Amino acid sequence: MNRTPELPNKRRMLTTQILKRIAIALGIVGVLTIVTTLLYFKVGMEDQLNTDVQSTKEVITNAMESTNTSTKITEHLIDMQLLTASKAISKELQGKTLQQISRNDLMRLRDEWGLNGISLFVKEGTDIKIVQSSDLSEIGLNTKSWGEWYTAFNQLMSNQKVSVGLGYADEHYWAGPISKAEWNHHYYKYAYYDDGTTPFMINPYVMDQDILYLEFQSGPTQMIDRITAQNTSLEEIGVINVPAFLKGDNNTVSSPDTDLPILYGKNSNQLPEDAKMLTEMLKDNKEKRVDFIKDGRSLQKFYIPLSDSRAIVIVTNTERQQNLELRFLSVLLLSFVASFLTIFFVVRIIAQRRLKPLNEMQAFMQSVSEGDLSGQLEVRENNELGWLAEHINRMTVKMRNLIAEVEDRSQRQITHMAYHDDLTNLPNRKHFTDVLGQALNMAQITESKIAVMFLDLDRFKNVNDSLGHATGDRLLREVSRRLLGSLSENHLLARMGGDEFAMLVPDLESPEDAAKLAQRALGLFETPLLFEGREFMITASIGISVSPQDGNDAETLLRNADTAMYSAKEGGRNNFQFYTPEMNEMILEQLETEKSLRYALDHDEFVLFYQPQVDIATGQIIGTEALIRWQHPERGLVPPNQFIPIAESVGLIVPLGEWVLRTACIQNKEWQAAGFPPIKVAVNLSARQFEQPNLVDTVASILEETGLHPQYLHLEITETLAMKNANHAIDKLYALKNLGIQLSIDDFGTGYSSLNYLKKFPIDTLKIDRSFVGDIPGDSDDAAIVTAIIAMAHNLKLTVVAEGVESQAQLEFLRAQNCNEMQGFLFSRPVPAHEVAQLLYEKKSLYFQSV
Template structure:
């Protein structure tokens, strides 16, 4: 047992005497420190107790309270003297006083308890007086309202009563004197005057009580208001005296004095605390200086004592850091790590090993890495691996292992042998990483490099390899191979009209159908755009390629469902055979492409085998295109004019400008030879612009020669209509030649107009507003909507020459032409029939009411100088001129 208060050590025994003294000194120091902190805290709190901001705020509130009371008294006097007619000032001032009283309800914390209590008592007295004043003001407002009502009514009513002669003169004079006295009393409040007015009121009330007096009711009403004025005037004056006599100002002054006294006491207390705080700070600074000196001596001793200890543990710390680093690397590495002994038994694995393989450490320690084997590597693979390890001390390579789940995965494995001083292996360290994603990425890259991104078909690169393999195989087996070049017909229209998303969806569906139409050994590749190439190896007969081509075209024949659209798409196929049509892949592809274009020229939706003459024709087309590019600059283009005659009378009333090419070697070429090439190459746009400008220039030249001008029609191409500002071009051509717009007619095809109907309507409206004539060429061969036909505002329909050609004697093939004529007339449009070559056709069309005729029967296209003779001079017969003007109109 120990005595009460005796200290014990950690083992329960009393501490040694030296330790007990140290403990007591430490305890005494702690107590002194706590006491010093408490004293300093108390001094700090007292020194900072007075808030200047709070003092200013409270002082302003007291001043505002006193000013508010003065303003309230002033407002009462101003209202009583009628300087203020309303009570708004009184109400707002009273409300502000209440708010100020609320704000000063809690005295500042730096006031002493006595000063605070005295201030609160005075504040309570002020609130009582303020409440009395508010009640008096409320009574004053009620009485003043009644008094002002009677004062407003009584003088005017009295004047009206007297001026109307409602009383005898003597009575009127008495009432007037009485009314002036009441008004005077309302202003000065004279008590003697009040006594006289009471006697006069009593006398007048007796007169008003006489039932024989007819104006008694009006008089009684006047006297009632006078009575109110006499009574309320005294009440109002009494209320004003009560308000002004309340000692609120004195109470406010007492509050200010008490607060200032309390503030002085608080400021003095704070100053004393600051002085004491300064003294305590000096004492504390001196004490700290002594402690710092002692600590300095103890610190130097500790440095000397610890220097030897630091030297001893430096080596140990370095070793621990290295071990920690190795452990961190082993634990946190993303690669799996395995440590085995010399017998290949696993002694340690890291967390990444478990994450990759699925095996927990307890499941593999003591086992050999053989439990991870996938079986994909044979025994020879492992013999080579161990031989390399024994020879070099390390091995690395790709290996396939199996997870605990049974999944096989690829990994990149590095094995290093750890040897002892004699060079014998003691451990093996294996480091591996799962390369599944890398292998998948490499596979995707290889696939993307060799396949089309949209359809997944082999691309050009893989196509060349497959085609070369087919050629080598066919050469070895002495058999044929074929290349089919498939191009979708009018795919660009689908892409431009319905959008690229629909076009891409169509290509995907076409891919599926093509794959379903060929053999497993065949290759379907996408060349680009809407072009597909099919490689057919090991063919017995050339007709086998034709059979596949028919299957492809048949597969495309069924409608494609593309969202809300059901589209029927056809294709053109060109076939090139190995070895007849080429010995290598580039020649076979080029010849299959040439055969495909021949299939398109033959009407599309078919196939064509390659023949040698196709290249000759293609070369001719290529040379023709190159020569056509400079034809415009070299001035080789010409315009010929074919007349349009009136169906009744056959006078020339219009013409059509037709383009010709004066080829330096081939002579004069018709549009059929070079216009398709121009459209394919895009040259049709500048050529079309030249035709419009040249036509206007020629019309101006004929006018200058004195010729009678007739309207001339110009054909517009689809590319020109889409890619050129046709309105500005026509306006500029007409203005440059100072021509009236009705002399120029523009012919457009149905297909061109319907490509973007809303835009077409807008452009045609601008041309019509200029006065340019508009015609639909080859009407009936396209797909016009009758609703749009009315919106297009064209004046003329040209019957397609195929319908005119079908008009034969003894036949009934003129029905379409007759229907077109009737439709046009019902729409208020005139009709031109082109391609009229026989008299029977002329007579039939005339009987059906056709307006104009054009064809070889009336004249072939002629050069400008030859056609000018058919125009005649300005002095031509009057009836012919009238016929031309009526048609032009």
């Protein structure tokens, strides 16, 4: 091919210029990078070291504060636990003498209240000693030498409030501070109770509550280990109790929280200046620094004051960091030079040898892509490029011949395919839309009406799923044949896609004619379709729009006919429906809500509220029901009845239900981690969730992911859902029950349950619907129903929960009928998680609040 001779030379010159510019750019960037890096390390070394030291101080201080706060809260909760146990044990032992109380009795009480031991103290002369205990090794111990503890014992036994200033004191009760036994290195929390009703003082205790000595065994220590492992310039970090450290050999360790010289980390690099620096630091509360040499290395030691007479000491090694950085810079410089030279020469060699034939190929292929197939590529190299050029030339010749051969024949086929459906050979959507547009133009001139009928087969997806697409295609061809045979010559039938068909009826005299045609089309499906000796019953739904009242353009008429068709499906299928404007408004509203729901699910706009469930005997919270709310950015807090039905209809209820289940489990686990007594959380399952084949696996996965024990999760299904397919429900409920969770039947009494099936369900709880509770005890019928449900549930050994309790009269009636649990506005409305935590922390009786 004889192309412009200047093209290769121009490309070669351009390539050379590009190589030169790349070399210059690489050199400039490399020099600037190296100079900038050197200046950065030289100038910023000291700033970086100070930043590391200060950030280390902040991290360790935060860890210490967090650990102290957690320890104090948890210690108070255990004080309250021991107080409750003490009162219960005192009541159990009232009226008994020491001879009537055995060690087995104390061991039984110990296990019932989750303690590690119980001892009984009596006063003998001027001494107070242990005379009975669940631990035999404690019997006979004297306490006269126990200092302030002995003072506290005397005050308790004299019916005085303990005033020693240690631990926690209440009426008839004192809990000592955390102590550590020297003989076994365990941590103990002892409590003492004497209200005068027993001839002895009661001593319940617990041991090894890990969270209570989090400050002493973990917390900042682990943080220090991670910091020193990650930062090579920090050799050693330690947190010092300065007064204890300055005591030196005179210091004695008597408890785990005050007198340890080194609280966290270590201080192996002790210097003669330590005492001086720490003393000055205590006086002026300012950071100190000492430079020193150890093993030929230049080191620095920082003394940083903290609150409560504590200090952080940090030993840094700047030489190690400088050596590593200089070594890195050397490697970086050598790598840059080597890479630069290698890339430059390799690119230059390749460009000189390969760019010429490649440029010629590029120019030729450019001309071919523009439609010029008349030339030939002249590359005579005896290598891959020559082989490629030869095949490109052959391909060009074949393309010329092929285009000439098929151009006439393919043009007709392409035109037909562009306007017809491959499967049924009916006109396709494009053809139908074009003809409809022409018919509308004619109708405007003649002032006539046109009807558009949109037909969709009912549940055709089931045919494809069960019998395969090949059978589905045969059914579609038969449907198109029947429809085509029922139309007049001036009507147009088209396949719009899938199992959807459209019919154009021009010159419509009245809407009744369209209705008759639609009825005739539906009648075509009354006769079964026969294939391979098998009958198929198919029905259809038809939507009708009429111009000009339903639209004057093809797009509007088709859209409105489609809307009417969906309305026909919602009306029960196998019928037709004329379009009305209200349909469009309803669908637009549903589409907008669906769009907002999907956005809300992706952007965490949903929140959970929790309604407490209350034990009727004590009024204490024993569980909660998780209730979803939509925190809409414009509408505010949206109740579930305004969006759950739409979520059900569009399939969003499944991911939304999984979010509710996971969030509720996480929250319940957080309440337990905060030290609150474990309670159950109830989550409602929707119908579509319950029908999911992977429901059991999903629940098991969420429990494992969140770490919540299965016994604290209650799943609720409605009575109607359970009875919809009772045998299937029984299998699914047993699979869920095998996970260890609890199951409830919600809204009981509204679904006409079969008692024969009810006794087969592996359920734990019946929830009486609020419609029966609302009018008791005034409505005798509702009162009788509630009484019967409670009696039946107790006979089946089920727990009964009454919903919607809002009045004192309802509460008293349910108590009289021995209802187990209740929830409703009388006790608490659904509230956010932090308000539930407050109620749990206060341990208030919601029942007695309401009385």
